[in-house]
Amino acid sequence: MQQKMSENGAIPRQGKVLTVDTMNANVKKVDYAVRGPIVQRAVQIEKELKEGVKKPFDEVIKANIGDAHAMGQRPITFFRQVMALCTYPQLLDDNKFPEDAKNRARRILQSCGGNSIGAYTTSQGIDCVRQDVAKYIERRDGGIPSDPDNIYLTTGASDGIVTILKLLTAGEGLTRTGVMISIPQYPLYSASIAELGAVQINYYLNEEKCWSLDISELQRSLQAARKHCNPRVLCIINPGNPTGQVQSRQCIEDVIQFAAKENLFLMADEVYQDNVYAKGCEFHSFKKVLFEMGPEYSKKVELASFHSTSKCYMGECGFRGGYMEVINMDADVKAQLTKLVSVRLCPPAPGQALMDLVVNPPQPGEPSHQTFMQERTAVLSALAEKAKLTEQILNTVPGISCNPVQGAMYSFPRITLPERAISEAKAKGQAPDMFYCMKLLEETGICLVPGSGFGQREGTYHFRMTILPPTDKLKLMLNKLKDFHQRFTQQYS
Amino acid sequence: MREKTLTMDTLNPQVKAVEYAVRGPIVIKAGEIERCLEEGGTKPFSEVIKANIGDAHAMGQQPITFLRQVVALCTFPELMESPSFPEDAKWRARRILQGCGGHSLGSYSASAGVEYIRKDIAAYIEQRDEGVPSNWEDIYLTTGASDGIMTILRLLVSGKDSSRTGVMIPIPQYPLYSAAISEMDAVQVNYYLDEDNCWALDINELHRAYQAAKQHCQPRVICIINPGNPTGQVQSKKCIEEVLHFAYEENLFVMSDEVYQDNVYAPDCQFHSFKKVLYEMGPEYYNSVELASFHSTSKGYTGECGFRGGYMEVINMDPEVKAQLVKLLSVRLCPPLSGQAAMDVIVNPPQPDEHSYQQFHQEKSSVLGALAEKAKLTEEILNAVPGIKCNPVQGAMYAFPRIFIPPKAMEEAKTLGMQPDMLYCLRLLEETGICVVPGSGFGQKDGTYHFRMTILPSKEKLKVLLGKLRDFHVSFLKEYSALE
Numbered sequence: 001m002q003q004k005m006s007e008n009g010a011i012p013r014q015g016k017v018l019t020v021d022t023m024n025a026n027v028k029k030v031d032y033a034v035r036g037p038i039v040q041r042a043v044q045i046e047k048e049l050k051e052g053v054k055k056p057f058d059e060v061i062k063a064n065i066g067d068a069h070a071m072g073q074r075p076i077t078f079f080r081q082v083m084a085l086c087t088y089p090q091l092l093d094d095n096k097f098p099e100d101a102k103n104r105a106r107r108i109l110q111s112c113g114g115n116s117i118g119a120y121t122t123s124q125g126i127d128c129v130r131q132d133v134a135k136y137i138e139r140r141d142g143g144i145p146s147d148p149d150n151i152y153l154t155t156g157a158s159d160g161i162v163t164i165l166k167l168l169t170a171g172e173g174l175t176r177t178g179v180m181i182s183i184p185q186y187p188l189y190s191a192s193i194a195e196l197g198a199v200q201i202n203y204y205l206n207e208e209k210c211w212s213l214d215i216s217e218l219q220r221s222l223q224a225a226r227k228h229c230n231p232r233v234l235c236i237i238n239p240g241n242p243t244g245q246v247q248s249r250q251c252i253e254d255v256i257q258f259a260a261k262e263n264l265f266l267m268a269d270e271v272y273q274d275n276v277y278a279k280g281c282e283f284h285s286f287k288k289v290l291f292e293m294g295p296e297y298s299k300k301v302e303l304a305s306f307h308s309t310s311k312c313y314m315g316e317c318g319f320r321g322g323y324m325e326v327i328n329m330d331a332d333v334k335a336q337l338t339k340l341v342s343v344r345l346c347p348p349a350p351g352q353a354l355m356d357l358v359v360n361p362p363q364p365g366e367p368s369h370q371t372f373m374q375e376r377t378a379v380l381s382a383l384a385e386k387a388k389l390t391e392q393i394l395n396t397v398p399g400i401s402c403n404p405v406q407g408a409m410y411s412f413p414r415i416t417l418p419e420r421a422i423s424e425a426k427a428k429g430q431a432p433d434m435f436y437c438m439k440l441l442e443e444t445g446i447c448l449v450p451g452s453g454f455g456q457r458e459g460t461y462h463f464r465m466t467i468l469p470p471t472d473k474l475k476l477m478l479n480k481l482k483d484f485h486q487r488f489t490q491q492y493s
Numbered sequence: 494m495r496e497k498t499l500t501m502d503t504l505n506p507q508v509k510a511v512e513y514a515v516r517g518p519i520v521i522k523a524g525e526i527e528r529c530l531e532e533g534g535t536k537p538f539s540e541v542i543k544a545n546i547g548d549a550h551a552m553g554q555q556p557i558t559f560l561r562q563v564v565a566l567c568t569f570p571e572l573m574e575s576p577s578f579p580e581d582a583k584w585r586a587r588r589i590l591q592g593c594g595g596h597s598l599g600s601y602s603a604s605a606g607v608e609y610i611r612k613d614i615a616a617y618i619e620q621r622d623e624g625v626p627s628n629w630e631d632i633y634l635t636t637g638a639s640d641g642i643m644t645i646l647r648l649l650v651s652g653k654d655s656s657r658t659g660v661m662i663p664i665p666q667y668p669l670y671s672a673a674i675s676e677m678d679a680v681q682v683n684y685y686l687d688e689d690n691c692w693a694l695d696i697n698e699l700h701r702a703y704q705a706a707k708q709h710c711q712p713r714v715i716c717i718i719n720p721g722n723p724t725g726q727v728q729s730k731k732c733i734e735e736v737l738h739f740a741y742e743e744n745l746f747v748m749s750d751e752v753y754q755d756n757v758y759a760p761d762c763q764f765h766s767f768k769k770v771l772y773e774m775g776p777e778y779y780n781s782v783e784l785a786s787f788h789s790t791s792k793g794y795t796g797e798c799g800f801r802g803g804y805m806e807v808i809n810m811d812p813e814v815k816a817q818l819v820k821l822l823s824v825r826l827c828p829p830l831s832g833q834a835a836m837d838v839i840v841n842p843p844q845p846d847e848h849s850y851q852q853f854h855q856e857k858s859s860v861l862g863a864l865a866e867k868a869k870l871t872e873e874i875l876n877a878v879p880g881i882k883c884n885p886v887q888g889a890m891y892a893f894p895r896i897f898i899p900p901k902a903m904e905e906a907k908t909l910g911m912q913p914d915m916l917y918c919l920r921l922l923e924e925t926g927i928c929v930v931p932g933s934g935f936g937q938k939d940g941t942y943h944f945r946m947t948i949l950p951s952k953e954k955l956k957v958l959l960g961k962l963r964d965f966h967v968s969f970l971k972e973y974s975a976l977e
Contacts, residue, residue, distance in 0.1 A: 016783060016809070016810075016811045016814075017649075017713055017714070017744050017745060017746045017783055018648060018649060018713070018746055018783055018810065018811060018814050019811050019813070019814060020811070020813045020814060020817070022651055022652075022713070023648050023649070023651055023814055023817060024647055024648055024649070024650050024651045025651060027647060027648060027817055027821055028817065030820060030821060030824065031820075032820065032823050032824040034823075035604060035823035035826070036820075036823075043603075065601065067594060067600050067601045068599075069594060069595040069597035069599040069600040070594025070595045070597075070600040070601070071594075071595065072595055073595070075597060075599050080568055080569045081569060083568045083569065084565045084568045084569035084572065087561055087564050087565040087568055087831075088561045088562060088564075088565035090577075091565065091572075094575075094577070096575075112799070113548060113550060113551025113552075114550040114551045114552065114553050114554070116550035116551075116556060116799070117799045117800075118549075118550040118556050118795075118796060118797040118798060118799045118800065119548050119550040119551040119798060119799050120546065120548045120551065120791075120798040120799060121799060122524075123516060155636060155801070155829070156825075156826065158824075158825055158826065159825075166505055166508060166676075167499060167504055167505055167508055168499060168505070169505050170503055170504060170505045170506060171503075188824060191824045192824070195647075195821075195824075232498055232499075232503070233498075263498050264498060265498045265499055302497055302498055302499055314599075315599060316599040317599060317600055317601045317826070318593070318597070318598050318599045318600050318601060318602065318827070318829065318830035318831075319598070319599060319829060319830065319831065320636070320826075320827075320828070320829040328497070329497075329499065330497045330499060330500050330501070332500070332501045333497075333499050333500060333501065333504055336501075336504060336508055336509065339511060339512075339513065339517075340508055340511060340676075342513050342515075342516035342517075343511060343513040343639075343669060343672045343673075343676075344637070344639055344640070345516070345637065345639065345798070346799070346801075347801070348636070348799065348800060348801040348829040348831065348832060349799030349800065349801075350568075350799070350800065350829065350831045351829060
């Protein structure tokens with residue numbers, strides 16, 4: 001801290017108010033690898049390329065983030081038509097827009113203050129949208145009732161997840177809330193736990209068994225955690241991120257039983273529910289399984305399920321649309337939840353409108369149905385193809401082993417790193433898979449996220465890459481990756 | 494049945510402490526009454542008038558055509574082929590889309606926002622502040638201004654017990670601040686605005702509040718809302734200088750909430766940005782005072798609340814802290830793209846030589862002119878009511894009149910376990926259907942009572958509202974002044 005006399009003799013200013021020493025200590029603990037250091041370097045390299053700097057490649061391939069449109073996927077025409085009609089209702093007179101799009105737009109607008117998406121909505125979200133979400137859930141779950149009053153629209157699924165975690169975080173020291181999360185996990189969970197000052201409890205998914213969930217592992221992790229905190233919540237991501245596994249129905253039942261027995265609040269992150277590719281795999285919602293297990297469970301287990309407009313076949317990340325359904329929440333706590341979300345007024349109205357379309361798409365017989373189905377099918381089958389392709393190509397690389405990509409949008413292959421590479425990384429103070437990914441980026445322009453950003457068993461290394469680039473680019477990328485891995489292995493042997 | 498995991502006893506105590514009156518108990522009651530009316534119930538009125546929230550479109554204000562055209566073009570680029578959209582809207586939409594991944598509004602943007610938009614905001618700020626430089630890298634797009642405000646507060650809250658961060662806020666304030674402080678378990682430090690002086694900020698009061706607070710916490714930040722909410726006062730340049738000097742002396746981070754910067758009505762008032770005043774105070778101040786300024790798409794003349802658009806400009810932040818800020822924002826990925834696009838249009842509106850300028854200018858003037866009229870009207874009518882005193886509504890969107898509550902009403906409120914102004918507002922709601930927010934929701938000097946109403950209903954409806962309010966107040970006074 002330097003003291004200097006200013007020109008006019010005014011009192012010299014002390015150091016800054018806000019420094020890394022005075023700032024919120026919990027914020028310092030937050031890490032979010034998906035947009036972390038490797039991505040920052042990738043952005044820098046992109047700028048260098050633009051400025052004409054010579055590199056061994058002419059573009060950066062951003063396979064780090066689940067952003068489908070950024071990688072060329074097209075939006076669903078019907079959705080954008082309805083959104084445009086809601087945004088600029090003068091288009092309701094334009095005969096280039098189909099009647100079914102107009103009807104949905106009118107319905108949404110009628111539910112908005114002043115018939116405008118520029119009005120705040122209620123904090124829980126537009127009524128008719130929540131009703132449509134509830135109906136969608138009922139259809140999806142074979143008729144099991146869904147109450148619109150249990151639905152909260154959110155600013156992306158992340159918003160809902162953080163809100164529920166906020167409610168759950170309490171206690172001090174040994175009674176501090178423990179949050180059970182899968183390893184590997186999507187690092188929103190670890191970041192939120194760090195910021196809230198809750199206790200992270202890791203349960204390891206079984207890589208040898210296609211990343212399945214093992215109840216004995218849940219048990220082990222819970223017992224160990226009880227020694228130093230109060231485990232109160234269990235988070236699952238199904239289909240999984242980064243792993244892509246689609247849990248079996250039996251497994252979901254086992255988890256529910258476990259949560260019931262151990263009095264854990266269940267958080268089911270189901271944003272990839274439409275992204276299921278592998279034959280023999282099927283999405284089972286936690287809500288459906290819970291209710292099919294009978295009243296002993298369905299009347300007791302506290303569950304929050306999350307969905308989003310960012311993934312599946314629509315990939316509308318930028319609209320920040322999402323919802324959560326809360327089951328068996330204590331009525332007073334629910335009032336607190338409603339109060340908490342009211343401070344932020346409401347989620348973005350366009351995102352809410354979009355969610356309405358996701359849960360209420362064109363039906364057979366409606367003018368837009370055919371095109372809609374065509375587009376939806378094209379996206380999902382391309383993803384299924386790319387999932388298979390990725391798994392196949394990666395498995396031909398000696399030193400890379402990739403579990404089947406059953407669902408979601410990523411592969412999370414295990415990589416074998418030579419000892420010398422591991423030592424060099426450690427000497428640099430870098431996680432070995434970060435070292436690997438940085439080199440990959442610098443040599444090929446491919447941006448992936450090291451497995452250390454998601455968590456992995458000690459002594460194992462992985463990376464997460466998306467399957468989102470168009471098929472040709474994906475093939476190119478995978479082959480470059482293959483070449484790189486072989487070079488890297490040779491170089492450090 | 495086993496007890497639930499998540500109950501009032503096990504709930505995060507900080508969440509329990511949060512209150513947000515703008516959508517609190519009275520608004521919940523208003524919702525119940527609305528539903529009752531919808532289902533055919535009878536009340537002494539036929540509609541609920543929601544004058545509780547600064548939501549212009551809900552009260553019939555029309556969107557700015559040009560803004561909606563640009564956002565529609567961004568949403569459905571096929572419209573670029575349509576002759577019904579002007580060229581100036583199209584080129585703006587093209588530019589925004591070029592800044593988006595895959596040229597789609599459906600991509601995540603960089604966590605700080607689309608680069609082009611950040612640059613446009615910086616250019617806007619420079620123009621608004623008559624040349625004071627703005628660096629686009631200091632600009633962050635946010636999900637409404639509330640998001641930016643909470644993020645900055647999160648960075649600032651640290652320490653324990655007597656070193657716990659104290660946050661200086663005006664009384665009365667917009668209760669996002671008190672809610673955030675409760676949630677983060679920071680220490681709320683109240684400084685009272687001077688009602689007798691048109692809600693001006695008194696530097697002596699700042700000193701008093703600061704010194705008192707130092708006994709039990711570490712004041713680190715001062716929040717100002719200018720133009721004010723709920724009070725509507727527009728601070729003078731001199732006052733802003735005094736606040737900045739105070740912040741400089743006492744080493745405080747300044748947060749200036751300027752979402753109503755386009756809502757200035759009183760002819761003798763002018764908006765001065767904190768940034769500009771700081772710059773004009775010279776390098777000693779300009780290079781050192783840590784300042785975050787906030788803006789939004791929700792107010793002004795566009796009233797686009799539902800888009801959740803906003804930005805903050807952060808000056809003199811420690812570079813290491815800035816990296817932490819960027820990291821924190823990255824966890825939530827990015828603010829909604831349609832809100833970012835809306836913000837871009839606000840900072841880059843049609844210019845006089847462009848096709849859409851005439852209509853744009855007409856619409857903007859019409860909205861602002863109506864608001865100015867309604868501000869004056871509200872002040873006048875309220876001041877004509879015995880027992881109501883209303884300061885001039887210099888800016889923003891609200892009136893915050895002081896109301897005289899008879900002692901008997903105060904007793905009844907006490908018996909019912911509620912604030913006297915809550916009792917007043919509940920009775921007002923039940924008898925007239927008018928929903929306003931009690932002053933206790935914003936804070937007020939002990940022993941004084943107020944309510945906040947918006948000036949947003951249409952002029953005709955506003956006159957009706959004010960007439961009913963006057964009648965209610967007179968009868969309320971009568972009822973509680975009656976001798977035993």
